[in-house]
Amino acid sequence: MEKIQWWQKAVVYQIYPRSFQDSNGDGVGDIPGIIERLPYLKDLGVQVIWLSPIYQSPNDDNGYDISDYREVLPEFGTMADVQKMLEVAHHLGLKIMMDLVVNHTSDEHQWFQESRKNKDNPYRNYYIWRDPVDGHEPNNWLSDFGGSAWEFDNNTQQYYLHLFSKKQPDLNWDNPDLRKNIYDTMKWWLDQGVDGFRMDVINLISKPSDLPNDPNVTLENHGSSMDFVANGPNIHEYLQEMNQEVLSKHDIITVGETPGVSTSDAMKYAGFDSHELQMIFQFEHTEIDNSPEGLGKWSDERFKLVDLKRILSKWQNDLYGKAWNSLYWNNHDRPRVVSRFGNDSDEYRILSAKMLAATLHFMQGTPYIYQGEEIGMTNIDLPSIKDYQDIDTLNAYNDLVVQQKRVTADKMMSYVHHSSRDNARTPMQWDNIKNAGFTDSHPWLSVNPNYQTINVADALTDQQSIFHFYQKLIALRQELPIITTGKYEVLDLEDASVYAYKRIDKNTQLLVISNFTDQKQTRHYDRTQSAQLVISNYSDDQGDVLRPYESKVYMF
Known part of the structure; x- marks a missing residue:
C-alpha cells in the first residue's frame, strides 16, 4: 500500500435525514436539524458524514427516487440550509459525503417526463425502452422490490426497465449525453463544497448487452435480477471515465454500493491502481441469514458465526495490499446490528453492542457507523403491517402473504420484525422526553418505545455507555497505525x-x-x-x- 490517504483513517457516520432531527415540528427530520446536531458528531469523533439523499423527490422510495438532482426536497430545507450545513461542518473539521443515485431517477424527473412523450424525443435514449416480446415483457428480469422489472407505457406501447420501484426507471448509461449530464451534476455539487459521494447500486449502471433472460429467478421464489445485472460489460469503462472527468480532480472520498460482487470484482472497482472508486460496499456478510426457502432477506434465521468469520476474513485477506475495504454492520437498508448479530435483551444489549463494535473497528478498512448504532438502538416490532412505511416491506408482504399465499401473516410479521428496512429508519433517540426528542409533533415513522432507556442524553452522561466505547474505538484508529x-x-x-x-x-x-x-x-x-x-x-x-x-x- 502506498502513502496512507486521509479516508483510510477516517470513520464515517451515516445520517438518514428523514429520521435524524426535526427542527420545524412537521414530524420529518431536516437539514437545520442536522446542523443542530453536528457538535454531537464532532464529540463522537467521526471525520465524515454520509447523508442519505436530500434531493427533490416524490418519496416513493424515501428519496432514492430523485426528480431533480440540483434541488433540495422542501421537507428537508433549502440550498441555503445545505450551504450553512457545509459551512458549520467544515468549521468543525467534518466532511460531508452526498448520496449519488444515478442508476435510476424518479419517473417524475424531467428527463423521464420527456422520454415517455414519444420515441423521437431527445431524452428517449436517457432510459431503457424496449418493444414487447410476444405480447409480454422484453425478458424475465425481476425488480428488487418484487414483480417484473418492466413496466408497460401505453403512450408509446413500449416497456421501460426499472430494477427497483416502477417509479424508478433505470437510466441508459450507454448514452454519452446522459453520462455528461451526470458528471456535470457531480461537478456542480463539488463546487457547492461537498467532500465526496456514496454511489447507490453503482455497479448496476451497465446492463448486459442484448438484455438476456436471467436464468436464476422465477416469480415464485421472490427473487431479484439485481445480481444478474450487476457488473455489466461497460461498467469499468464508465467508472474510469467518471474518475477521469470528475473524481480525480478533487481530494474527496468515494464509496460504491455494489451488490453481487466478489473480491476479484472489488479489486477492479477499488484497487489502488484501478482509477475508479476508493472502496465499495459488498453485501455478502449481510446476506448470511437470508431465507433457506428462497425468499431472499425475508426470514427470521439466526446467522452462524463461522459463516460470518469466513466471509469477513476472505474480504480482509483478499483485498490486503491491493484494494480498500469498507467496514459496516448496518445502514438504512439493513436491520439494527445489535438485534441481528448481537443480543438486544436488557441484560446483554450494551455488552453485545460493544463487542460487535470492537470486532469490526479493529479490521482493515474504513468503518461506517449508522445513526443510533453508537447508542445501541434496536429493531422495532410494530404490531401491524399497516404501521410500516417501507415500499420494499409492503410489496413483499403483498407478494408473499396476499398474492402468492406462500407465507402466513404471522410468519411474515416475524420476518418483517427481523428484516424490514424500517428497523433502521425509526427516529433517532435523543432523550427520554416525548418522541425521543426527535420531533414536537407526530413523527413520520413510529419512535421505538424503548427510547425511555436507550437515548443519547443518558449515553453522554454514562462513562460506560456504548457511545463512549465508540468514541474510544474511533480515537484508537487515529492513534494506532497498525489498525x-x-x-x-x-x-x-x-x-x-x-x-x-x-x-x-x-x-x-x-x-x-x-x-x-x-x-x-x-x-x-x-x-x-x-x-x-x-x-x-x-x-x-x-x-x-x-x-x-x-x-x-x-x-x-
Missing part, C-alpha cells in the same frame, strides 16, 4: 462461538477476541507477557475466561 496498515489473520476459523483474529505489522501485534454467545467460554491464545489490554467491554480481565459477549483487544 490501518496491519495484516489480518483469523484464529480458529471453525470456532462457532468466539471470533478471534490478529492484526500484524513489523513491530506490533493486536489480538482481538470476541465471544458471540451469552455463555462463558474458555479459550487460550498465545500472547507475550508484555501484552497490554487496549480496550475491553468488561471492567476487569479474567485471562482465558470469556464472559458473555466479552470482547477484548491486546497489543504486544
Whole structure:
C-alpha cells in the first residue's frame, strides 16, 4: 500500500435525514436539524458524514427516487440550509459525503417526463425502452422490490426497465449525453463544497448487452435480477471515465454500493491502481441469514458465526495490499446490528453492542457507523403491517402473504420484525422526553418505545455507555497505525462461538477476541507477557475466561 490517504483513517457516520432531527415540528427530520446536531458528531469523533439523499423527490422510495438532482426536497430545507450545513461542518473539521443515485431517477424527473412523450424525443435514449416480446415483457428480469422489472407505457406501447420501484426507471448509461449530464451534476455539487459521494447500486449502471433472460429467478421464489445485472460489460469503462472527468480532480472520498460482487470484482472497482472508486460496499456478510426457502432477506434465521468469520476474513485477506475495504454492520437498508448479530435483551444489549463494535473497528478498512448504532438502538416490532412505511416491506408482504399465499401473516410479521428496512429508519433517540426528542409533533415513522432507556442524553452522561466505547474505538484508529496498515489473520476459523483474529505489522501485534454467545467460554491464545489490554467491554480481565459477549483487544 502506498502513502496512507486521509479516508483510510477516517470513520464515517451515516445520517438518514428523514429520521435524524426535526427542527420545524412537521414530524420529518431536516437539514437545520442536522446542523443542530453536528457538535454531537464532532464529540463522537467521526471525520465524515454520509447523508442519505436530500434531493427533490416524490418519496416513493424515501428519496432514492430523485426528480431533480440540483434541488433540495422542501421537507428537508433549502440550498441555503445545505450551504450553512457545509459551512458549520467544515468549521468543525467534518466532511460531508452526498448520496449519488444515478442508476435510476424518479419517473417524475424531467428527463423521464420527456422520454415517455414519444420515441423521437431527445431524452428517449436517457432510459431503457424496449418493444414487447410476444405480447409480454422484453425478458424475465425481476425488480428488487418484487414483480417484473418492466413496466408497460401505453403512450408509446413500449416497456421501460426499472430494477427497483416502477417509479424508478433505470437510466441508459450507454448514452454519452446522459453520462455528461451526470458528471456535470457531480461537478456542480463539488463546487457547492461537498467532500465526496456514496454511489447507490453503482455497479448496476451497465446492463448486459442484448438484455438476456436471467436464468436464476422465477416469480415464485421472490427473487431479484439485481445480481444478474450487476457488473455489466461497460461498467469499468464508465467508472474510469467518471474518475477521469470528475473524481480525480478533487481530494474527496468515494464509496460504491455494489451488490453481487466478489473480491476479484472489488479489486477492479477499488484497487489502488484501478482509477475508479476508493472502496465499495459488498453485501455478502449481510446476506448470511437470508431465507433457506428462497425468499431472499425475508426470514427470521439466526446467522452462524463461522459463516460470518469466513466471509469477513476472505474480504480482509483478499483485498490486503491491493484494494480498500469498507467496514459496516448496518445502514438504512439493513436491520439494527445489535438485534441481528448481537443480543438486544436488557441484560446483554450494551455488552453485545460493544463487542460487535470492537470486532469490526479493529479490521482493515474504513468503518461506517449508522445513526443510533453508537447508542445501541434496536429493531422495532410494530404490531401491524399497516404501521410500516417501507415500499420494499409492503410489496413483499403483498407478494408473499396476499398474492402468492406462500407465507402466513404471522410468519411474515416475524420476518418483517427481523428484516424490514424500517428497523433502521425509526427516529433517532435523543432523550427520554416525548418522541425521543426527535420531533414536537407526530413523527413520520413510529419512535421505538424503548427510547425511555436507550437515548443519547443518558449515553453522554454514562462513562460506560456504548457511545463512549465508540468514541474510544474511533480515537484508537487515529492513534494506532497498525489498525490501518496491519495484516489480518483469523484464529480458529471453525470456532462457532468466539471470533478471534490478529492484526500484524513489523513491530506490533493486536489480538482481538470476541465471544458471540451469552455463555462463558474458555479459550487460550498465545500472547507475550508484555501484552497490554487496549480496550475491553468488561471492567476487569479474567485471562482465558470469556464472559458473555466479552470482547477484548491486546497489543504486544
